[in-house]
Amino acid sequence: MPKTYDEFKQLDMRLDMSRGKPAPEQLDLAWALLNEAGSTGFLARDGFDCRNYGHALGLPEAREFGASLLDVPVGQVVAAGNSSLELMYDALAFAMSFGVPAGEPWSRGDVAFLCPVPGYDRHFSICAALGIRMIPVPMTDDGPDMDVVEALVREDASIKGIWCVPLYSNPSGAIYSAEVVHRLASMPTAAADFRLFWDDAYRFHHLTDTRHTTPNVLDACVAAGHPDRALIFASLSKVTIASGAIAFLASSPRNLAWWQQRSAVRTIGPDKLNQLRHVKLLRDRAGVEQLMERHRALLRPKFDAVTAAFRERLTGVPDVSWNEPAGGYFISLYVPAGLAKRTVALAAAAGLVLTPAGAAFPHGDDPHDRHLRIAPTFPSLDEVHVAAQGIALSLLRAIDEATR
Amino acid sequence: MPKTYDEFKQLDMRLDMSRGKPAPEQLDLAWALLNEAGSTGFLARDGFDCRNYGHALGLPEAREFGASLLDVPVGQVVAAGNSSLELMYDALAFAMSFGVPAGEPWSRGDVAFLCPVPGYDRHFSICAALGIRMIPVPMTDDGPDMDVVEALVREDASIKGIWCVPLYSNPSGAIYSAEVVHRLASMPTAAADFRLFWDDAYRFHHLTDTRHTTPNVLDACVAAGHPDRALIFASLSKVTIASGAIAFLASSPRNLAWWQQRSAVRTIGPDKLNQLRHVKLLRDRAGVEQLMERHRALLRPKFDAVTAAFRERLTGVPDVSWNEPAGGYFISLYVPAGLAKRTVALAAAAGLVLTPAGAAFPHGDDPHDRHLRIAPTFPSLDEVHVAAQGIALSLLRAIDEATR
Known part of the structure; x- marks a missing residue:
């Protein structure tokens, strides 16, 4: 030394x-299992041929799998391609160009996002590219400083959202407390179409014996009377294959319908063979x-x-x-x-x-x-x-x- | 009967x-071969671990493969995910929000696209979603009626592009003639940032003994002094696996740099394992x-x-x-x-x-x-x-x- x-x-x-980036030894863990699953064919459980077009929101069993992982109803989950970053970008780009449900296009006015710092550089790059003003707010060990957040969003209608990595936050490791989640879900916002961009990237990435969790943000938003406030993003990129896993989007039924409408124009759907391999490999949350x-x-x-x-x-x-x-x-x-x-x-x-x-x-x-x-x-x-x-x-x- | x-x-x-949609028997053709290729591992020819992050523009050998298929330099090809439709949408959405190189955002003004009819419904859906006015122009057996096209683009600066399916056009089967390609590449346009959206979807999808071809549109545009005019889109969706193949984007170096800058914000790159399988399965254009x-x-x-x-x-x-x-x-x-x-x-x-x-x-x-x-x-x-x-x-x- x-x-x-x-x-x-x-x-x-x-x-x-x-x-x-995951280490090669980590990638080996899933690789062996994925190779086994590879021999299990191309038919979904209902006989659907996963090699063909169809199921633009994801293979039904992959959506169920995502629902069990994220603890949300299956109808409120999209199982997508290999990157949750793409889902975040697209959601924000759709909001900028078309608005979120019942709102007008965000790009018609000044748009700002709250950015707890330190935070994830790729979140900030998306905002920079889309012309979204970034307002740093301090992180604490329990999540963003909610006094600062509440004061800003109450007054400023140009603030349309906040980036959140609720568990083992990138890069501070913060774990959002129940109180912080509750306050984010219930705080009054000047913007009626305010959104929590909830990047649950490290939901299963524990480093200690304690499997920490954060409260279900969709439930918290429903309870607070803001059912459409949260968009949850997650992926298995750091569970199986960094560039070849499944990404998930979960939100309210209304936001899901919005996503479906907007994304159907853009895509013929995800690689369902890869989704099938993942479902067969990992089976369920316990897997x-x-x-x-x-x-x-x-x-x-x-x-x-x-x-x-x-x-x-x-x-x-x-x-x-x-x-x-x-x-x-x-x-x-x-x-x-x-x-x-x-x-x-x-x-x-x-x-x-x-x-x-x-x-x-x-x-x-x-x-x-x-x-x-x-x-x-x-x-x-x-x-x-x-x-x-x-x-x-x-x-x-x-x-x-x-x-x- | x-x-x-x-x-x-x-x-x-x-x-x-x-x-x-391809028939199950068609999907069986590549499936057997892909399964063989699946046993060939995860290492690219230079030892790169295709399971990890990196190569946002595609695995180098997948880009080379695309370059040989499209007959363009490898530095001018992106090997992407499972859908060329996504590339078309993103290219048009980037142009609307940010403009193409050296242009201002298209969405700042009235934007129109020429739509040879009959044409591909998903092209038109993208225009409709992005608020792009569609101007139908008649198709002939040799491609769009160029007298109509030339007259329109000469006068109207709001016309920013045209949808083209140059070979075995969807759904008329038209094959663009050399003259049509030349006129598209060389015609004067009121919009300096006019683009050919060149969806080469059926480049290898012959139904007769004659392997029809159309002239290289990038070369034609360079020769005509409009090097940045064409964006070529293609995919292997109807060659291997409909929802699990590789899509390609090819264009001028300047447009490629633009694409790289814009898409790097959005994605961590394609599924390189699937690209590796494809390269190993199909090998080259002859494959x-x-x-x-x-x-x-x-x-x-x-x-x-x-x-x-x-x-x-x-x-x-x-x-x-x-x-x-x-x-x-x-x-x-x-x-x-x-x-x-x-x-x-x-x-x-x-x-x-x-x-x-x-x-x-x-x-x-x-x-x-x-x-x-x-x-x-x-x-x-x-x-x-x-x-x-x-x-x-x-x-x-x-x-x-x-x-x-």
């Missing part, structure tokens, strides 16, 4: 830790949970390696902190103001590519240059051990430079 | 011929052509059954005609004015569901109610024999009713 930044640099690593235990066995040591290195090197260093997430794909490292970019540059100079500093903020702009997103899933455990030391040593060098 | 409409009705068929010979062997008798029945029953009937296509998926049947809808209704009353009359026209409105789209691919050959008689008998009954 390197003991100084210069020793780390001499290792001349060639490692890209910039994205939250997913079993598989995720095996992911956890691979991932937990990597997260522990990072936090152990940080504890060893960074304990007591002023203005430095990090989270030890109970799930998800990321660790957030907070460094002294003004040193995040420099830390990333020092790591890069030693051959370790980190997520660009600021990526977790709208337009890539971390106003205090304090936040680093660490993505320990893809490299091997040995590499993570070295990389974690390298990150800590790069930060210490940056601090040293700044105080010289 | 039924001899009268009443006999046909007594058969009480339960057959849906409304869409151009596709071999497979298409086997499709042809299944399809040709069905098309022959329809035209034989029409010849038997409808020869000499005033104002009735049909085409005998050299490729593609459809036969157009022209009936006396005002009788298309009635013919469809009579067939439906006998249990035979045809494509709705008017479907091949913008907004489903055939001004003379004359055109029927016949889709003989999906039913068995025996069913096609009966259905073709049934269509002819339904039409004769409609004529009989009208002249009583």
Whole structure:
């Protein structure tokens, strides 16, 4: 293990830790099972030929599977292609061009979204591309700061929605509390067509013995008299095959009808053979949970390696902190103001590519240059051990430079 | 075989011929081969793990494959998901919201598309959904009536594009002539950002010994000084698996960069495992052509059954005609004015569901109610024999009713 930044640099690593990608060993878990399922043919349980056109909202058993995973009625779930990001983009693009049910096109006026920060860079990229103004709001360990959120949405009718990653939030690891979910579902909003874009990306991605959950947001919205407020997005990309899984959209019957109408123009439907393979492979929620235990066995040591290195090197260093997430794909490292970019540059100079500093903020702009997103899933455990030391040593060098 | 409409009705068929779907026997052709390819793993030729994220524009060998199929440089092809319709929608939606390279968003003004009729209903649905005005232009056997097209685009800057199915056009079977392609590529347009939406859906779908081709439209556009005019769309949906193949987009380098920029926000990329299976299964253009010979062997008798029945029953009937296509998926049947809808209704009353009359026209409105789209691919050959008689008998009954 390197003991100084210069020793780390001499290792001349060639490692890209910039994205939250699963490791090959994780992909092996589902691959073996998918290959078995591949021999089970192309007929759905009702005899439907999954090779042909049809079922634009997804294979019925894939929708049922999604409904059981998301704990919503099957009629309120779409089983789609290989990317929940596409569903989020399309939902937002449809809202911009056509409006949501009973609303006018969002693009007719100024449109803003609340963006809890730090957050997911791809959410922010969608807003930037669609010309949606982004208003950062602070994250707490329980979700977004609801006093700030409520005050903003009550007054400003241009605020049409908020990005939410309710469980093991990307990248802070926050778990939305029941109170936060209740307040999001029930808060008065100046915009009648306000939407929660609920990206339940890490619903089954536990790193501890506790399978954390968040309250059912559709139920919470119904109970609060806002049945159409939430759009839930999820996928199995980090359960089975990163680029070849199933994505789901769940919402109210009215929003589903809207989605069906809009998406029917665009698509002939998803790859139902892949959906069939997934249903046959995973069977049900228990099947997913079993598989995720095996992911956890691979991932937990990597997260522990990072936090152990940080504890060893960074304990007591002023203005430095990090989270030890109970799930998800990321660790957030907070460094002294003004040193995040420099830390990333020092790591890069030693051959370790980190997520660009600021990526977790709208337009890539971390106003205090304090936040680093660490993505320990893809490299091997040995590499993570070295990389974690390298990150800590790069930060210490940056601090040293700044105080010289 | 039924001899009268009443006999046909007594058969009480339960057959849906409304869409151009491949038959199960066609899907079997690729299925066996895909299953073999399934055992060949997940590694691309350069060792890339196709199960993980990456290659948003498609697996390099899948792009090469597409380039060889479409006869364009590999850097100008995207290998995407399971639907070329999605690529067409997204390209048009991107143009509406953001404009094409160096243009302003189309949605800022009145936007119109030329729609050769009869044409493909899903093209027209996209225009309708996006608020694009549709201007029908007549089809000839050589493609759209270019005198009409040239006169319109020269004067009207709101006309931003035209839908083209250059080979075995849906549903007329027209084959664009070299002159038509040249005129489309070179015609002066009032809109500087005019685009050819070139849906090369039936490029390999021959029904005769002659493998018809149309000139390379990208080359034609470059030669005419309009390098960015054409966007080519194609897919293997009717080559391998209808809902699980590969779609391709090909265009100029500048348009490709535009596509990459816009689509990178939306997607994490296509299912590369499926692309790998396809490349391993089909190998190259010769592999596709071999497979298409086997499709042809299944399809040709069905098309022959329809035209034989029409010849038997409808020869000499005033104002009735049909085409005998050299490729593609459809036969157009022209009936006396005002009788298309009635013919469809009579067939439906006998249990035979045809494509709705008017479907091949913008907004489903055939001004003379004359055109029927016949889709003989999906039913068995025996069913096609009966259905073709049934269509002819339904039409004769409609004529009989009208002249009583």
